Amino acid sequence: MSRDSRSNIAVGGRQPEPNADTYNLSVVDLFSGAGGLSEGFRQAGFNVLAGSDNDPDALATFAANFPEAQVVLGDIRQASVKEQILDAAQQATVLVGGPPCQAFSQVRNHARMIDDPRNALYREFVDTLRIALPPVFVMENVTGMDQMGAREQILSDLSLDGEYDVRAQVVDAADFGVPQTRKRLLFMGVRRNHGVIAPLLTGSGATDSAVLARFTGDRRPRYQLVVQQNLLSMRLAEALADSDDLTAVTAAQAISDLAGLPVGNRYDDLRWSELPEPNSAYQRLMRSDPRDKAFNLQVPRLNKDTELRLRGIPQGGNHRDLQEELLNRYLTGQRWGQDNGTGKLSRKHFYAYRRLHPALWAWTLNTKADCVYHYEVPRALSVREMARLQSFPDRFVFVTDPQRGPIEGRHDGGPGHSRYRQVGNAVPPLLAKNVAQSLMNTLSVSREQKEIRAKAG
Numbered sequence: 001m002s003r004d005s006r007s008n009i010a011v012g013g014r015q016p017e018p019n020a021d022t023y024n025l026s027v028v029d030l031f032s033g034a035g036g037l038s039e040g041f042r043q044a045g046f047n048v049l050a051g052s053d054n055d056p057d058a059l060a061t062f063a064a065n066f067p068e069a070q071v072v073l074g075d076i077r078q079a080s081v082k083e084q085i086l087d088a089a090q091q092a093t094v095l096v097g098g099p100p101c102q103a104f105s106q107v108r109n110h111a112r113m114i115d116d117p118r119n120a121l122y123r124e125f126v127d128t129l130r131i132a133l134p135p136v137f138v139m140e141n142v143t144g145m146d147q148m149g150a151r152e153q154i155l156s157d158l159s160l161d162g163e164y165d166v167r168a169q170v171v172d173a174a175d176f177g178v179p180q181t182r183k184r185l186l187f188m189g190v191r192r193n194h195g196v197i198a199p200l201l202t203g204s205g206a207t208d209s210a211v212l213a214r215f216t217g218d219r220r221p222r223y224q225l226v227v228q229q230n231l232l233s234m235r236l237a238e239a240l241a242d243s244d245d246l247t248a249v250t251a252a253q254a255i256s257d258l259a260g261l262p263v264g265n266r267y268d269d270l271r272w273s274e275l276p277e278p279n280s281a282y283q284r285l286m287r288s289d290p291r292d293k294a295f296n297l298q299v300p301r302l303n304k305d306t307e308l309r310l311r312g313i314p315q316g317g318n319h320r321d322l323q324e325e326l327l328n329r330y331l332t333g334q335r336w337g338q339d340n341g342t343g344k345l346s347r348k349h350f351y352a353y354r355r356l357h358p359a360l361w362a363w364t365l366n367t368k369a370d371c372v373y374h375y376e377v378p379r380a381l382s383v384r385e386m387a388r389l390q391s392f393p394d395r396f397v398f399v400t401d402p403q404r405g406p407i408e409g410r411h412d413g414g415p416g417h418s419r420y421r422q423v424g425n426a427v428p429p430l431l432a433k434n435v436a437q438s439l440m441n442t443l444s445v446s447r448e449q450k451e452i453r454a455k456a457g
Helices: 036-044 056-065 079-089 104-109 117-132 151-159 231-241 251-258 281-287 304-311 383-390 414-425 429-456
Strands: 026-030 047-053 070-073 094-097 136-141 164-172 183-191 210-215 222-227 269-271 293-295
Touching (some): 026 079, 036 047, 056 070, 094 117, 136 429, 183 429, 251 281, 383 414
Parallel strands (some): 047 070
Antiparallel strands (some): 269 293
């Protein structure tokens, strides 16, 4: 194992050459973060022109993986930043982004979301779209927009008074081969002068067909995969059990080749020859077109109390499965974290004790290392394992800005936390790839219709 975690990180990664039909397709990514949307569009054959964000660490990752793209660091509300974004966006085939929207509740008071100052970044996305007028666009966000009744307002805003045909849908990443359930609200739009309607995605339906069921008895609780009894569900169950089928992917199929990483591993890179061979189609896919080494392999240290609790939780389980004595705030005498004075775990600790189940995909990951624990060994996951569950290929390396200390736009927590944050905030690339392919097909249909009309007239 290499002791130099910063050694020989190759810039970018060799990409397959796009074919003639896709060569001129390009994308600009607003609020890009590390670049999950851009990675998916690149895999579909789009050229990544630019990415913009105000987080210097996330943009360092974007720059390392998209050396061909312009990197725009800063607040889009600043004139100099907006100018750079518009210059790029006016050249793009598609504008994508996930602007933060904080004021959903204002819809209930019949106020326009776009007018609320807390939604300034959403307004900037719409304004960039209005000025650039690309052939197609994608805006993604949390499903809370639907829960607050904001969908119709957003559809109206994004249509730009009829300039675009816009459709919205909620999708789950696990229905598109991502080993994680992650629901997102997608808005896809196509300019009406293209003569086609905006597409909708069609997934496998896996998330409606399989669940983990909790069984209790004389022994400690256990979790077992349960599949609905119909033909489609049974086929999906077969796909989950088949390590060569990419229709639906389990946690074990995603990360089992990295199970041997030790707790507290300090070294961030490893030669491929020192890792086991991939044992699933998904692992082979993630390892394709690799860098010279595997990166982002550090594993957080584990508190002894946490290890004891994890050993008391079955695969797929959580804090509900802990025996009474393991709910004590301190188990081994070591004082750590905050004490609520009750002698028991507080509610805020409960989310931290969740173990993957090897036979099903992961739940929705967040931005912290302790949001998920390994199904086989009592430890947290490395950034690379988290990235696998998000469908980032292994050649996609997560880094931070080399400047130390507080800098504008940087989040607190240090480089380690930043990398987990970058992964947890990203759009899964495999989901983004499906979005890109649907838009590519839509543009292809538009082009064919124009050619037919030209020949006829």
